[in-house]
Amino acid sequence: MSAGKRSNEPIVWILFGMGGFLVAFFLPVHVLFYGLLFPAGMVHAPSYQQTLALVRHPLARVYLFALLTFCFFHAAHRMRSTMLDVLNLRHLNTVIAFLCYGGALVGTVFTVWLLMTV
Amino acid sequence: MSDTIILEVARFNPEDGGEPSYQSFEVPLRPDWMVLDGLNHIKDQLDGSLAFRWSCRMGICGSCGMMVNGVPTLTCETLLMNYAPGPVRVAPLDHFPVVKDLVVDLDDFLAKLQKVRPWVVRKDDFKPAREFMQSPAQLEAFHQFSLCINCTLCYAACPVSGLDPDFIGPAAIALAHRYNLDSRDQGIEDRLDIVSQHEGIWDCTVVGECSVVCPKHVDPSLAIQQFKLTATKEWFKSFLLPRGKH
Numbered sequence: 001m002s003a004g005k006r007s008n009e010p011i012v013w014i015l016f017g018m019g020g021f022l023v024a025f026f027l028p029v030h031v032l033f034y035g036l037l038f039p040a041g042m043v044h045a046p047s048y049q050q051t052l053a054l055v056r057h058p059l060a061r062v063y064l065f066a067l068l069t070f071c072f073f074h075a076a077h078r079m080r081s082t083m084l085d086v087l088n089l090r091h092l093n094t095v096i097a098f099l100c101y102g103g104a105l106v107g108t109v110f111t112v113w114l115l116m117t118v
Numbered sequence: 119m120s121d122t123i124i125l126e127v128a129r130f131n132p133e134d135g136g137e138p139s140y141q142s143f144e145v146p147l148r149p150d151w152m153v154l155d156g157l158n159h160i161k162d163q164l165d166g167s168l169a170f171r172w173s174c175r176m177g178i179c180g181s182c183g184m185m186v187n188g189v190p191t192l193t194c195e196t197l198l199m200n201y202a203p204g205p206v207r208v209a210p211l212d213h214f215p216v217v218k219d220l221v222v223d224l225d226d227f228l229a230k231l232q233k234v235r236p237w238v239v240r241k242d243d244f245k246p247a248r249e250f251m252q253s254p255a256q257l258e259a260f261h262q263f264s265l266c267i268n269c270t271l272c273y274a275a276c277p278v279s280g281l282d283p284d285f286i287g288p289a290a291i292a293l294a295h296r297y298n299l300d301s302r303d304q305g306i307e308d309r310l311d312i313v314s315q316h317e318g319i320w321d322c323t324v325v326g327e328c329s330v331v332c333p334k335h336v337d338p339s340l341a342i343q344q345f346k347l348t349a350t351k352e353w354f355k356s357f358l359l360p361r362g363k364h
Contacts, residue, residue: 006310009320010353013346081323085281 012077012101019074022067052118061115069108076104123147123198124205125156127168130216138216140207141165147202153193154182157208157220170220177333180269184220185209190271192333211274227270230286233312234294239305256301263296263341265334272328272338284317288328288338291319295341298348306348314349322346 038045046054054060080100084090122144130138143164145156154172161168172182177195184193187207198206214222272288273279279287294313298306313319319342328338 006314006349006353007316007318007320008353009316010346010350013320014350085278085323088281090281 015073016077019070022070068111072104072107076100126205126207128209151198153196156198169218180267183269183271190274190331213280231290234290236293238303241304250302260296260299263292266336271331275327275331278321285321286318292338292341295345319345
């Protein structure tokens with residue numbers, strides 16, 4: 001390998017890294033409250049109207065946009081790496097990258113639509 | 119406890135045209151014997167045709183790395199007693215072509231190592247009249263990465279090295295990083311041109327086995343992740359300021 005073209009991987013890597021941080025620190029809080037504590041009645045659950053009002057707050061929308069989109073790209077990068085290395089599909093790298101990051105992009109567009117219309 | 123142990127040693131001689139196989143040898147099991155002492159006993163007393171590399175016997179030269187029971191290991195600093203009652207399986211390092219028996223071909227590794235320019239690169243005509251002063255903090259920045267002895271255990275441990283023969287690999291990237299972090303060095307741009315290609319840092323999926331097997335406690339996995347951050351900053355810089363690159 002000689003001095004050649006530097007990879008464009010940094011863009012997906014930094015999205016993966018940011019997503020990893022959010023997945024590790026923020027997502028568990030949501031899973032804990034909405035997946036366990038609220039349904040089990042261990043903590044008083046907010047009503048539907050209260051939750052809707054919270055989601056409609058501009059800061060909450062920005063937060064949810066960042067949380068969801070970065071998580072999508074984190075998942076996409078992990079799934080791509082898994083398919084390339086664990087399933088040994090390196091020869092399909094371009095197709096797999098297109099599907100994984102494309103899926104994350106679709107998720108991002110859907111998230112924007114959802115947050116704008118909710 | 120038995121005072122002997124069975125070593126199952128990988129044999130392969132391309133001149134015979136034979137298939138790789140394992141041959142069992144019974145060697146003395148002494149409390150102070152390393153796996154390498156067992157191999158030397160075979161070479162001296164049982165079968166002089168066994169080929170393996172070794173030199174310093176003290177974990178410095180990095181030439182006696184082998185797969186011991188499937189784990190990349192420096193045989194000169196691993197007690198035979200650890201594997202009692204045996205048998206112990208000794209094989210050449212994974213992910214390298216085998217020359218003969220336990221000897222692997224390191225040409226590809228050495229070529230990769232040279233490409234990342236693991237030495238102090240200067241871009242100016244700096245000719246110091248005296249020693250180049252370096253503070254303890256500046257030394258600390260790269261010290262752990264300078265402890266690499268090129269034993270290539272990390273290449274044998276790295277699954278990506280096995281999947282992609284073009285991957286520059288843990289030791290070479292850690293050493294490139296070591297010089298990038300050196301306050302005397304100005305070669306980071308040259309190294310980024312090599313290491314920031316796909317077959318460089320971006321091939322690494324942070325399995326981390328390189329850092330687990332390193333006998334000198336270098337952390338190549340950390341070096342690669344730090345290098346990724348540097349390369350990412352440079353990528354964004356060149357994206358935002360395309361003319362900034364000279």
